[in-house]
Amino acid sequence: MSDTPSPVRTERNGAILLVTLDRPKANAIDLTTSRIMGEVFRDFRDDPDLRVAILTAAGEKFFCPGWDLKAAAEGDAVDGDYGVGGFGGLQELRDMNKPVIAAVNGIACGGGLELALSADMILAAEHATFALPEIRSGTVADAASIKLPKRIPYHIAMELLLTGRWFGADEALRWGLVNEFLPADRLMERAWELARLLESGPPLVYAAIKEIVRDAEGARFQDTMNRITRRQLRSVDVLYSSEDQLEGARAFAEKRDPVWKGR
Structure with missing residues (x-):
């Protein structure tokens, strides 16, 4: 060793x-x-x-x-x-x-x-x-x-x-x-x-942001927007189906800080 x-x-x-x-x-x-x-x-x-x-x-x-x-x-x-x-x-x-x-x-x-x-x-x-x-x-x-x-x-x-x-x-x-x-x-x-x-922030949102930025770097604006809308970017698809997205909406409605779980 x-x-x-x-x-x-x-x-x-x-x-x-x-x-x-x-x-x-x-x-x-x-x-x-x-x-x-x-x-x-x-x-x-x-x-x-x-x-x-x-x-x-x-x-x-x-x-x-x-x-x-x-x-x-x-x-x-x-x-x-x-x-x-x-x-x-x-x-x-x-x-x-x-x-x-x-x-x-x-x-x-x-x-x-x-x-x-x-x-x-x-x-x-x-x-x-x-x-x-x-x-x-x-x-x-x-x-x-x-x-x-x-x-x-x-x-x-x-x-x-x-x-x-x-x-x-x-x-x-x-x-x-x-x-x-x-x-x-x-x-x-x-x-x-x-x-x-x-x-302290939402990890699934961070993942979506980074994947969108990478995808958009070599693409036309509308092409990336279409992939987001059609949930063709994996991190975006995970985010839109997540507990965290629901938690964000609930926390806003209940006027409290969200508790992010990354799922």
């Missing part, structure tokens, strides 16, 4: 899962780490007792610089098997219908920024910095090239992709890339506050 600590730590608190990337010195991701992260997020997705995840990293300097180039130089294939969820465990994980909050506690560049983009909400420490420097290494930030022009103004996204320049948390907020930036000592407090708010 290996005495090497896992590069990914998890902590359960109620229905919230805290996932901490902890791979000194910089929290870079190699194939083994990516596969572990995929297993962690797959298990989170499939656990009915978990509703929200927070993704952060150990230390104060690095969130994640992306791919471990030293490991790659030693034979870790860049195009290797990243695991069940693709790079970082989240990027290509199918049917992830639970909210994930990224708490970016430092440098997030390359694949580390792409990892943050895989979350539903991004909080950043004031000192966090971001970049997509792949252009300088003669390669492409593939996931960011797909996602970024859909998230922020096209010309800004192209500038960041084509120049690889660094930018701070204040600029990330200006373009809507992050939800908030906070003093470093408030970052996790705010992440837990937001996670507890989501923990």
Whole structure:
């Protein structure tokens, strides 16, 4: 049995899962780490007792610089098997219908920024910095090239992709890339506050929202609306037949807070 600590730590608190990337010195991701992260997020997705995840990293300097180039130089294939969820465990994980909050506690560049983009909400420490420097290494930030022009103004996204320049948390907020930036000592407090708010919400509605958003990304408005109306999206069909939907209506009529059971 290996005495090497896992590069990914998890902590359960109620229905919230805290996932901490902890791979000194910089929290870079190699194939083994990516596969572990995929297993962690797959298990989170499939656990009915978990509703929200927070993704952060150990230390104060690095969130994640992306791919471990030293490991790659030693034979870790860049195009290797990243695991069940693709790079970082989240990027290509199918049917992830639970909210994930990224708490970016430092440098997030390359694949580390792409990892943050895989979350539903991004909080950043004031000192966090971001970049997509792949252009300088003669390669492409593939996931960011797909996602970024859909998230922020096209010309800004192209500038960041084509120049690889660094930018701070204040600029990330200006373009809507992050939800908030906070003093470093408030970052996790705010992440837990937001996670507890989501923990108290209706999990079946969250699932429906996430599936609708995914479906709509590559579809015409009316096509997705038709699939919703015809209950062709699984999470929507489950929601419309659920105890929780009836509970929501009853709670409203009775002027009380609903009690969500996720069924």
